Amino acid sequence: MEIRDYEEFELEPLTDAELVSILQKRWELNDTEFNVWGELKPLGDVSWGYLTNVRVIGGSTILTYPLKGHNGNCEFFVNPKDASKYGHKDNSRLIRCQLILSPQEERKKHEIPFEMNVKPGSCSELKELPSAAPIEIINADDKSPYITSSLYDFHLNKIQEKLALATDELKTATENELNLLQAQRDEEESKRDSAITLNRTLSEKEQQLKDSIQLIETEKHASTDALLKLQNQLATFEVEMNQKIKRLKSYVSDKAQFLKTFEFIDEDDLENFLLESNAIGSQVDGLSFKDDFGKDYERAVSYIQAHLVENDILYPRHIIENYLTLLRTKDLIILAGDSGSGKTNLVKSFAKAVGGKSVIVPVKPNWTSREDLLGYYNPLEKKYLSTEFLDALLEARQNPNIPYFICLDEMNLARVEYYFADFLSLLETRDEEPEISLYSENESSHVLSELKAVVEIINSAKEKYSQNGITDFISLLQDEDVNHQLRQSFGFSDKDSLIKYHSDIRRMLSAVITMPSSIKMPENVHIIGAINIDETTHYLSPKILDRAHIMRFESPLLSDWDQILSEVNAYKFDELTKPLLFDNDELGIRMNYPKFKPGDEFTDLFIELNRNFFHKLGVEFGMRTIRQGLHYLTLFKDVNDDKVQALNNFLLHKVLPKFTFDGNKTVGQTTKLDLIEKVLAERIRQELPDAEEMPSSFSALYALEEIVINAKSNDGVVNFWS
Numbered sequence: 001m002e003i004r005d006y007e008e009f010e011l012e013p014l015t016d017a018e019l020v021s022i023l024q025k026r027w028e029l030n031d032t033e034f035n036v037w038g039e040l041k042p043l044g045d046v047s048w049g050y051l052t053n054v055r056v057i058g059g060s061t062i063l064t065y066p067l068k069g070h071n072g073n074c075e076f077f078v079n080p081k082d083a084s085k086y087g088h089k090d091n092s093r094l095i096r097c098q099l100i101l102s103p104q105e106e107r108k109k110h111e112i113p114f115e116m117n118v119k120p121g122s123c124s125e126l127k128e129l130p131s132a133a134p135i136e137i138i139n140a141d142d143k144s145p146y147i148t149s150s151l152y153d154f155h156l157n158k159i160q161e162k163l164a165l166a167t168d169e170l171k172t173a174t175e176n177e178l179n180l181l182q183a184q185r186d187e188e189e190s191k192r193d194s195a196i197t198l199n200r201t202l203s204e205k206e207q208q209l210k211d212s213i214q215l216i217e218t219e220k221h222a223s224t225d226a227l228l229k230l231q232n233q234l235a236t237f238e239v240e241m242n243q244k245i246k247r248l249k250s251y252v253s254d255k256a257q258f259l260k261t262f263e264f265i266d267e268d269d270l271e272n273f274l275l276e277s278n279a280i281g282s283q284v285d286g287l288s289f290k291d292d293f294g295k296d297y298e299r300a301v302s303y304i305q306a307h308l309v310e311n312d313i314l315y316p317r318h319i320i321e322n323y324l325t326l327l328r329t330k331d332l333i334i335l336a337g338d339s340g341s342g343k344t345n346l347v348k349s350f351a352k353a354v355g356g357k358s359v360i361v362p363v364k365p366n367w368t369s370r371e372d373l374l375g376y377y378n379p380l381e382k383k384y385l386s387t388e389f390l391d392a393l394l395e396a397r398q399n400p401n402i403p404y405f406i407c408l409d410e411m412n413l414a415r416v417e418y419y420f421a422d423f424l425s426l427l428e429t430r431d432e433e434p435e436i437s438l439y440s441e442n443e444s445s446h447v448l449s450e451l452k453a454v455v456e457i458i459n460s461a462k463e464k465y466s467q468n469g470i471t472d473f474i475s476l477l478q479d480e481d482v483n484h485q486l487r488q489s490f491g492f493s494d495k496d497s498l499i500k501y502h503s504d505i506r507r508m509l510s511a512v513i514t515m516p517s518s519i520k521m522p523e524n525v526h527i528i529g530a531i532n533i534d535e536t537t538h539y540l541s542p543k544i545l546d547r548a549h550i551m552r553f554e555s556p557l558l559s560d561w562d563q564i565l566s567e568v569n570a571y572k573f574d575e576l577t578k579p580l581l582f583d584n585d586e587l588g589i590r591m592n593y594p595k596f597k598p599g600d601e602f603t604d605l606f607i608e609l610n611r612n613f614f615h616k617l618g619v620e621f622g623m624r625t626i627r628q629g630l631h632y633l634t635l636f637k638d639v640n641d642d643k644v645q646a647l648n649n650f651l652l653h654k655v656l657p658k659f660t661f662d663g664n665k666t667v668g669q670t671t672k673l674d675l676i677e678k679v680l681a682e683r684i685r686q687e688l689p690d691a692e693e694m695p696s697s698f699s700a701l702y703a704l705e706e707i708v709i710n711a712k713s714n715d716g717v718v719n720f721w722s
Contacts, residue, residue: 016101019114026066027056034099034116036063037126040078040087049083051076051118057096060132065114076116077102082123094129098122174209178202284355284402286579289586297324297638302571303580304353309568310576313349315342316559317567318698321639322649323350326549327526328588328635331628332427334411334529334540336657336721337553343530346553347407354587355579356403359392367414370422377439384439384515393436394515396522403587404525411529412537416544424547426521430592433520523584533721542620542658549632549653554697593627594634602626602633602647605687613680616667619658629654644690651684651700656720659707664716673716677708 014022020032027034038054052075054063063074076099078087086095098119101107107115181202293299305320323346326333335343344360351358367373375387386394389406396404408420426434529548531537540548597603606626614621629650636646663673670678684701685691691701703720711718 014113019101022066023114023116027063028059029056034119035096036099037094037096037130038076040083040093040095041075042091043083043087043089045089047080047084049078049087051078051095051097055130055133057130058132059130060134065112067112067114074116076118078118078123079120082118082120086123086125094126095123096126097124178205181205284579284581286355286581289580289582293580295586298640300324300580301639303573303576304350305564306568306571306573307353307576307580308349309564311349311352313345314556314559314561314564315346316564316695318640318645318695319346320350321636322551325632325636325639326551326653329549329628329631330427330430330526330588330590332424332527332529332548334531334544334548334550335553336531336533336550338555339532341553341555343553344407344409347405347528347530351403351405353579354403355581356405357399358405358407359388359395360407360409361387361389361392362409363411363413363419365413367419369419372414372419373423374436374438386515390438393519393522393525396525397519400522400524400584402524403582403584404522405528406525407528407530409530410532410537412531412533412540415538415541416529417541421543424544427527428547430590433523433590435518435520437518438515439517521590523590524587526588539660539721540657545654545657546620546622546625549628550657552652552697552703554695558697560695593624594630596623596627600630602630609683613675613683614655616675617659617672618661619655621655621658625654644688645694648688648691648694648698648700652698652703656700656703656707659718659720661718662716663711663718671716673708673711673718676704676718681705681708 023029023034024032035057036051036054037057038051041050041052043049052073054074054076055061056063065074078097082097087093099116100119102110102115102117106117107113185199185202287293287303289295289300293303301317301320301324304324305315305317308315308320323333335346337343347360348358364372373387374390375385377384389408392404392406396402396406411420423436426436428434531540533539540550598607603626606621606629610621613619632650632653633643633646636649640646659676661672663671663676665672667675681701681704684704688699688701691699694702696702707718707720710722714722
């Protein structure tokens with residue numbers, strides 16, 4: 001259709017579609033949504049508003065109607081609800097929105113056949129200016145939030161250029177003025193009064209210049225002196241702190257040496273008592289994610305996959321993308337698959353690939369409480385009985401620069417909610433480090449109080465009989481006078497054993513030193529579970545599923561090895577032997593999930609799915625799950641910008657594992673199984689248009705279809721895990 005200016009609407013009536021098509025071509029739009037941005041004028045005393053200086057997203061030309069006599073700046077009506085939300089009484093606001101044709105009676109009333117209004121509910125704040133925005137847009141009201149780095153740099157350069165030019169001009173003007181004054185003085189030398197006046201003027205300007213230079217030098221020296229003073233203060237503070245630390249260590253060392261001499265503590269416990277690190281070793285030599293990869297997670301995935309292939313470990317790229325993203329969420333990850341599908345191997349090999357350590361903790365079928373996971377305090381022995389899981393946490397705390405991946409293998413051999421629920425609740429603490437309480441601090445206080453009394457008694461006896469050359473506890477016991485003195489001090493009879501009492505104190509002290517009453521969850525720890533589903537295992541409860549991410553695995557024999565090798569060959573890394581080292585925060589930060597915001601595309605989709613499907617099917621799906629999904633999608637963008645893949649992964653992680661119910665029960669006029677097969681599957685297909693190209697074992701749509709097939713052969717019982 002030819003684009004031209006229309007003089008009168010009645011002479012050549014057009015359909016709405018034709019009007020829209022004309023505006024698309026006139027405004028060079030590639031879609032029918034009319035996404036634009038512009039200036040919401042001050043509202044004044046009215047509730048509605050008008051959008052002016054409007055441009056399409058990606059364009060810089062102000063929109064005008066193709067009408068003779070209407071070629072000026074278009075203004076678009078904004079309804080009161082959007083205007084009050086995004087506008088201001090006195091100032092303009094920059095917003096983005098969509099346009100739609102005005103009602104026909106309004107177009108006729110205003111004699112503008114092309115008249116458009118702002119689509120209700122389409123408005124949002126303009127977080128940053130489009131790249132094609134004209135520079136002069138910064139002159140708008142409240143412009144500061146919209147100045148991009150490129151605009152900032154542009155104007156900074158302009159200011160610097162103007163400053164340099166002004167400086168040169170000032171310098172030239174000053175030199176010219178001085179030269180002029182000098183010439184005048186030479187020229188008017190015969191006129192004494194004029195010469196004196198000129199000379200005084202020149203001298204004053206020279207003095208002003210000298211004063212300015214002196215002021216600059218004075219400020220420079222003052223700044224230098226202040227910096228040196230601060231450096232000296234820091235140096236003095238550091239010396240004082242080192243001296244205090246040295247005296248403290250000397251004091252602690254002296255007391256600890258006494259305990260070692262009298263065999264209350266051994267060499268290993270002495271190192272702990274002196275606050276010595278038990279680190280397993282120095283940092284592994286490898287490539288830096290920050291320095292060598294510029295914190296590029298997408299490139300990091302490529303390197304990790306290639307590094308694993310170099311070590312004969314083949315995983316498809318999407319598994320590495322998904323696993324790395326899930327680690328960064330700091331949520332519980334559960335790897336689900338048949339035996340031999342590579343679950344624990346992924347934990348071990350990935351840990352080596354990033355210079356970390358993996359700890360595989362086998363779960364026993366008889367685990368029934370948190371004590372099986374974290375151990376317990378034995379009041380009879382006055383000692384904490386640790387576990388392999390707790391030992392791994394303590395070791396990770398002593399090696400804060402090394403990432404630890406603790407895997408609970410065969411996690412569902414016992415009921416997870418029995419032994420792990422309390423610990424999982426601790427992991428829900430997102431805004432601070434969760435603290436794990438092991439036993440009452442009163443227990444350690446009693447032990448240390450008793451020890452203090454014992455040390456004073458032994459020290460007193462040692463000093464009293466020091467002439468006998470007594471150097472250790474056995475020598476004390478062998479000396480009759482000292483032995484008698486100790487029994488009197490302790491209130492022991494001849495039947496009581498000092499050796500047994502010494503042994504009890506030694507054991508209690510070792511327990512207090514080696515095991516704190518509580519520990520904070522180390523930042524460098526990631527918790528992973530691995531499960532099989534068969535007749536010997538338990539299903540995961542809704543509480544566990546609600547707080548964990550389920551990552552499915554298939555047999556390595558089903559993987560497309562040629563595809564994996566083709567992916568790796570395309571990366572073209574020269575060196576693949578070294579691990580890729582991450583800082584703790586680069587592998588995940590324990591932070592609050594994004595806020596629940598209706599209106600977000602992802603949020604609205606799952607509100608709809610929950611209303612129309614999940615709730616009717618009896619599948620628990622709440623606000624926490626949506627916030628977890630928003631967090632996952634944000635992190636997944638760093639490794640892959642495919643929104644369809646991210647949505648597919650989320651359905652597999654958080655939705656389908658909850659599909660365990662009787663499909664024969666009715667929902668309205670249909671059964672739950674028919675609702676899945678005939679409605680939900682088609683709705684998911686609309687959201688996953690590329691599902692056919694995904695590997696079947698990692699496709700949410702394929703998994704949903706398998707659920708239906710298996711349910712039909714199992715009397716209508718729907719079970720994701722079967």
